Amino acid sequence: MPRYRMLYNxxxxxxYISHLDLLRTFERAVRRAGLPLAFTRGFNPHPKxxxxxxxxxxxxxxxxxxxxxxxxxxxxxxxxxALSGKLxxxxxxxxxxxxxxxxxxxxxxxxxxxxxxEAELAGRISVEELNVAVNAFLELPEIPVERKNKSGKxxxxxxxxxxxxxxxxxxxxxxxxxxxxxxxxxGNVRLEExxxxxxxxxxxxxxxxFVLYRxxxxxxxxxxxxxLW
Amino acid sequence: MELLHQILPRVxxxxxxxxxxxxxxxxxxxxxxxxxxFGFPDVYEVGxxxxxxxxxxxxxxxxxxxxxxxxxxxxxxxxxxxRENGLTLFTLESLRPVRDFDxxxxxxxxxxxxxxxxxxxxxxxxxxxxxxRNEEHPLVIAGGPCAFNPEPLADFIxxxxxxxxxxxxxxxxxxxxxxxxxxxxxxDFLLETAQxxxxxxxxxxxxxxxxxxxxxxxxxxxxxxxxxxxKRCVRDLDRVFFPVRPVxxxxxxxxxxxxxxxxxxxxxxxxxxxxxxxxxxxxxxxPDTVLKLADELVQNTGYDEISLASLSxxxxxxxxxxxxxxxxxxxxxxxxxxxxxxxxxxxxxxxAKEVQRVRRSSLTFAxxxxxxxxxxxxxxxxxxxxxxxxAGAAFRKGWQAIKLYFMIxxxxxxxxxxxxxxxxxxxxxxxxREAGVPRGRLRVTVSVSSFVPKAHTAFQWEPQTTQDELxxxxxxxxxxxxxxxxxxxxxxxxxxxxxxxxxRGDRRLGAVLLKAFELGCKFDGWxxxxxxxxxxxxxxxxxxxxxxxxxxxFNHDDPLPWEHIDTGVSGKFLEDEHRRxxxxxxxxxxxxGTCPGCGLCSTLEIRPVYAGG
Numbered sequence: 012m013p014r015y016r017m018l019y020n021x022x023x024x025x026x027y028i029s030h031l032d033l034l035r036t037f038e039r040a041v042r043r044a045g046l047p048l049a050f051t052r053g054f055n056p057h058p059k060x061x062x063x064x065x066x067x068x069x070x071x072x073x074x075x076x077x078x079x080x081x082x083x084x085x086x087x088x089x090x091x092x093a094l095s096g097k098l099x100x101x102x103x104x105x106x107x108x109x110x111x112x113x114x115x116x117x118x119x120x121x122x123x124x125x126x127x128x129e130a131e132l133a134g135r136i137s138v139e140e141l142n143v144a145v146n147a148f149l150e151l152p153e154i155p156v157e158r159k160n161k162s163g164k165x166x167x168x169x170x171x172x173x174x175x176x177x178x179x180x181x182x183x184x185x186x187x188x189x190x191x192x193x194x195x196x197x198g199n200v201r202l203e204e205x206x207x208x209x210x211x212x213x214x215x216x217x218x219x220x221f222v223l224y225r226x227x228x229x230x231x232x233x234x235x236x237x238x239l240w
Numbered sequence: 241m242e243l244l245h246q247i248l249p250r251v252x253x254x255x256x257x258x259x260x261x262x263x264x265x266x267x268x269x270x271x272x273x274x275x276x277x278f279g280f281p282d283v284y285e286v287g288x289x290x291x292x293x294x295x296x297x298x299x300x301x302x303x304x305x306x307x308x309x310x311x312x313x314x315x316x317x318x319x320x321x322x323r324e325n326g327l328t329l330f331t332l333e334s335l336r337p338v339r340d341f342d343x344x345x346x347x348x349x350x351x352x353x354x355x356x357x358x359x360x361x362x363x364x365x366x367x368x369x370x371x372x373r374n375e376e377h378p379l380v381i382a383g384g385p386c387a388f389n390p391e392p393l394a395d396f397i398x399x400x401x402x403x404x405x406x407x408x409x410x411x412x413x414x415x416x417x418x419x420x421x422x423x424x425x426x427x428d429f430l431l432e433t434a435q436x437x438x439x440x441x442x443x444x445x446x447x448x449x450x451x452x453x454x455x456x457x458x459x460x461x462x463x464x465x466x467x468x469x470x471k472r473c474v475r476d477l478d479r480v481f482f483p484v485r486p487v488x489x490x491x492x493x494x495x496x497x498x499x500x501x502x503x504x505x506x507x508x509x510x511x512x513x514x515x516x517x518x519x520x521x522x523x524x525x526x527p528d529t530v531l532k533l534a535d536e537l538v539q540n541t542g543y544d545e546i547s548l549a550s551l552s553x554x555x556x557x558x559x560x561x562x563x564x565x566x567x568x569x570x571x572x573x574x575x576x577x578x579x580x581x582x583x584x585x586x587x588x589x590x591x592a593k594e595v596q597r598v599r600r601s602s603l604t605f606a607x608x609x610x611x612x613x614x615x616x617x618x619x620x621x622x623x624x625x626x627x628x629x630x631a632g633a634a635f636r637k638g639w640q641a642i643k644l645y646f647m648i649x650x651x652x653x654x655x656x657x658x659x660x661x662x663x664x665x666x667x668x669x670x671x672x673r674e675a676g677v678p679r680g681r682l683r684v685t686v687s688v689s690s691f692v693p694k695a696h697t698a699f700q701w702e703p704q705t706t707q708d709e710l711x712x713x714x715x716x717x718x719x720x721x722x723x724x725x726x727x728x729x730x731x732x733x734x735x736x737x738x739x740x741x742x743x744r745g746d747r748r749l750g751a752v753l754l755k756a757f758e759l760g761c762k763f764d765g766w767x768x769x770x771x772x773x774x775x776x777x778x779x780x781x782x783x784x785x786x787x788x789x790x791x792x793x794f795n796h797d798d799p800l801p802w803e804h805i806d807t808g809v810s811g812k813f814l815e816d817e818h819r820r821x822x823x824x825x826x827x828x829x830x831x832x833g834t835c836p837g838c839g840l841c842s843t844l845e846i847r848p849v850y851a852g853g
Contacts, residue, residue, distance in 0.1 A: 024260030027248060028490045032255065036490050039262070039542030042573065050574060069249035097542070099490055100260035219246050 012049050012059070013084040014114070017094075018106040018240060021072040025101025030065040034058070036099060037077065044093040049080040063117035063228050063239055064124065064194050067201065070223040076117050076239045078110070106240075117239055120230040123175060124194040126202045127224040132184050134216030141179040141186065144213035149177055151212065156204045170208065173200035177209070186217060194228070244335065247321045255491035256284035257318060259310075259332030262488040263540065265297070266333050267307035274306040274417055277331050277341040277378070281348075281356035282765065284312040288487070289495035291549060292347060292384070292405065298483035299409055306413055309333035309341075310487075313356045314363070316762065316769065322363065329363040338364035343416070344378040346397075348386030351742035352735060352765035354393060357382070358757040361396070368754065370398050370443055375426055379416075383408075387440075388471075388518050389695040389802040391458075392742050394442035395750035399430060402438045402805055403471030403518070404504075406480045411436050434465050438472035441465075445804065447747050453788060455746050455801040470806040473844055477504055477523045484536040488543070497545035497578065498537045502530050502562065506551040507830040507848070510608075511619045511698040511821050512650065512691060515551055517809050520840045522831065524851040527558045527565070534566055538575055546570065547578045554583035555831065557851045563595045584622050584630040593637055602641035602685075603634050609646060609653075610660020616824045617652050619817075624664060631668045635675035641683040642668055648713050649691040649705030649736075652822065658713055661686070662720040669725050685727040688717060690736035694743050695802040696809065698817035701794040704740040707733040734772040738764060740790035746801035749789070751782045808846075810839030 021028070028036060038058045041048045050056035059080035066072045081090070087107050095104040148154075154171040173193030180187050188209070192200040206221055229236050248254035269275070278296060280287030287293060293310070300308035309331035314322060322329070328337045338344055344366065346357050358368055361380065367373050370380065382393065383401035390400040401408050415436065419429040434441040444465050448456040460467060474480045482501065489496065505522035506515065534546050546566055550556060559579075566577050577595040582588040584605040592603070607627050608620045615622070631642055646661050665686045672682040690710050693702045705713075710733040721728040742749060756778035763769035779786050794800060796815050803811075813836070820827060828834045830848060841847055 024255075024258035025490070027254040027258045029253075029255070032491045035492070038544070039488060042542035042544070042575075043262075043539065045539075048574070056574070069245075069254060097262075099262040099488075100264070220249065222245060223249075 012080045012082060012112070014110050014112060015079045015081065015087065015090055016108050016110045016117075016240070017077050017079060017104060019072075019075050019077070019098075020103045020105060021066065021075055021101065022103075023071075023101035025099060026069055026071040028102075029068050030062070033062070034060055036102070037079070040094060040097045040099070040102075041079065043097040046085070046090060046093055047082040049082045061116055061118065063121045066225055067203070067223075070126075070202065070225055072225045074105070074227045075225070076121075076228055078117055084109075108240075118195070120232060121228050121239060122193065122195045122231050123191055123229045123236070124225055125191045125227040125229070126189065127226050128188045128190075128202065128206055128221040129224075130186050130221040131218040132181070132186050132216060133218035136181070136186070136216060138181055141181060141215070144215060145177055145179045145188075145209075148209050148212050149174070154205075154208050156208060158204075170200045170204055173198045174205055177205075186215065188221070189226075243325055243327055244330075247318070247325060247327065251318045251321060252315060253284075253491060255489075256312065257314065257332065259335070261490050262542075263485045264333060264487050265301040265307070267301060269307070269334060269336070272305060272307040273420065274343070274413065275341045276300055276306065276308045276343040276345055277338045278308050278310050279338070279344055279346045279357070279360050280310070280312050281346055281353040281360060282313055282350075282763070283315055284489075285491075285493040287312045288489045288493040290347070290349065291499045291501060294483040294486040294499075295481070296345075296405055296409060297487065298485070299406060299481050300413070302481075303410075303413065305417070309336070311338055311360070313353075313360055313763070319359075319363065319762075328365050329360055339366050339378060341378050342420075344380050346380070346382040347384040348382050348393070349384050350765055351386055351392075351739045352770070354386075354742060354753055355757055355761045355764050357393065358396065358753060359762045362757070368757075369395050371395075373398075379426070381412075385514060385518060386742075388514070388805055388807065389743060389745070390440060390442060390805065391447075391747045391801050392745040392749040392753060394747045395754075397442065398426075399433055400440040400442070401472070402440055402469050404474050405472070406474050408436075408438050408472045412439070431462070431465075434460075437470055440469040440805065442747075447801075454792075455799055457799055458801070458804045468804050468806045470844070471518065471808060473521075473808070473846060474504070474523070475846060477501075477525050477849070478529045482533055484533060485540045486537070488541050495547070496543075497547050498534065498541055498543045499547050499549045500530055500533050500537065501525070501550060502548045502553065502559075503550040503556045505848075507555065508552060508621055509619050509817075509827055509829065509836060511617070511817055512647070512694070514694040514697050517696050518807050519551065520807070520809060520838065521844075521846055521848040522555075523849040524556055524558075526851050527562045530562050531565055531569070535569070538570055538573075544574055545576050545578055547580055549580065551581065552583065553579050553581050554585070554588045560587075560591055563591060567595050584627045586630060586633060589630055589633055589637070602643055602683075603639050604643040604645065605630070606645040607664060609650065609657055610662070610664055611657050613824060614650060614653060614657045614660070616826050617821050618650060619821065619826050621826070621829065624660075627664065628667055628671065632671040632675065635672045635677050640672070640677050640681040641685065642672070643685040643687060644668065646686065646688045647691050648688055648717070649710050651691075651699060651702045653705075653713075655716075658716055659720075661688070661717060665721060665726060666723070669723070672725070679725070682725045683727060684725060685729065686717075686721055688714065688728070688730045690731055690733055692736055692740045692743055695800070696805075696807050696814070698814050698821055700744065700800065700814065701796065701798075701818060703791045703793045704737065706791060707737050710736070732767050732770065734775075735764065735767065735770050737786070737790050738770075738772075738775060741786045742789075744792070744801070745789050748784055752778050752784050752786075755782050806843075808840040808844040810843070813838045
């Protein structure tokens, strides 16, 4: 069955749509677009829409990916045209292309994501001081965070191996942190955890909370960082 | 609204507060002469499941020069953050403060949402009592089923709309726009509004009380204001506006599907049921209308399910034909049909089996009571045999779970009636076993609510059974319904008590409501937020005895606090129905051609409408 890879963003009010609700949101948009969505067989059929990696509620996604299967092969342009006008506010289709049927699923290949976090500065800080703080953080041999497991027990995890890079800059009273973190089924690092650990370690003068963006999703298989596109 | 984005990541289900859903309407604020905020006094998921909101939203927003935006009661975690950060209540479309609107309109679907109305006004920075507000504040109005006894909210609401809103809301918009152009004072505007059918301005009415505390009389303070406010009622349901571009929530809500109203009103005449009175007469839509609406709705929403909504879907004359046509047309794209509020009969069962694409594992029936005697008292036209036959057939057709709705505390109820509930539940369970439903899967859920006497019904004169007695009866059932495969649910009697107090309350409850709000009461319909102790304190501090409302037995010649609200059904008919109930005499279905004589058709000059076939 023809498979289409979508590149989209999820910003504005849509960043508060949960992962579970997002599937339904796309399903309804596809139906409104009049496209022949493919369903799984079986007792309770599910639409064949598969996302690369769940995005936490309230994180804006600037370059997200999902695969969509249709029952009928249609030109990419036609699918894009039909779908783009039918998405709710804040979800924007950026591009769409067909992918060969044997292409591995997005979820199987994605293993890293880039993020940006922005917050208001509450005091003075120089670029040099910020760089020192970031480097000191990255030089930590391990960064333990506490996570609850499924049975509610608190366990310690070292997230340092999952932090591939991090940098900071300043812009008009705003502090901007960019990071590349491990994502996917093993060794996943949540941006919130990394930021909390960084804040604790560096004691930067930040007012309020960081506003979070996921800026890209990549695969690092075969030692080479590559876009999922 | 940067502040909002600081708060939202910290609350549960932030999508409740952000808007941006498909089909949400964002009109130009500066080009609207009249702006209405529609307030639903419960959480987003409940409010967005209510068809009436979509209807009213559609009617207002399709008019040029006016706009309507939505606002729901923030869940307590959000409220806490809003108050902490000084964020006032805002609408979902433009994120503007509710107090910037000209009108704030509430719907009253449930008595236990009244405290949320006050809390929402307070969160908006709008003075609660009508007399504290002036031209600078939004007009605060309300409608919905609970407006049929508006008195407990009389201190807070500038006017109530009694009855169906489709036409009334346009009348209101006309009058308001005209008043704005003529620069009428609020008082003069209200005087004009009070003369339109269905509009009740409580400040223009005075209440006299008797020495024993009961209401003596409610009467207009000025000439030209009607003594009785008669409900609004749509004549032609095929022609009246129905929303084909409803807002499609981006987050899961309670009823997350297309709702096509196929019929309004119900002919069965269950004596406890208020909806059965206030939505009279029955009006069925033509099959063509339903099919056309459904077509557009499927295209415009993308939902995968069409629900044929009404008070009693099995009664719709052309149900089978409509359900089949919908299925033929839409099942190819994976769109199913669902039939809510089915009657326990074979026809309904066959149809449910035929049309429901995604087979629900459970079927729901409402035998209401356990014995035929009591079923005659309440005029519920289903027999225990019907139910057992249908349940047996359902299990044989593959359903594994059945839900049964009952009510306890009804007038004349005895232990025998409770035993009847137990027996019925066990018999249904036994049928499941006989039909070979696997033991682990077989489930009969018995949901038991407590009778609440409602204004304008044949049981409006009856007292509610006391909380202590209800608790005893609940315990009696609990003891006897302990068996593998049986699940027993019941309602908090304290909540049912409060519902009864407000359902038959008068204006003096305004002070109690205000006190309860000050003590932090909100979301009273949610058991985790219902605080009986706070309510008790509110009654104590205001010197009002709640039992005198819930447990009062009115005589037929006693004045009733809601008598100035006219449903079109005659008082004489309700009295007769009440007498017949106590004598165990049933009354026929209006649909069968023998007119039960409720008097509505002549009073409102209207007729029931059937789709024929």
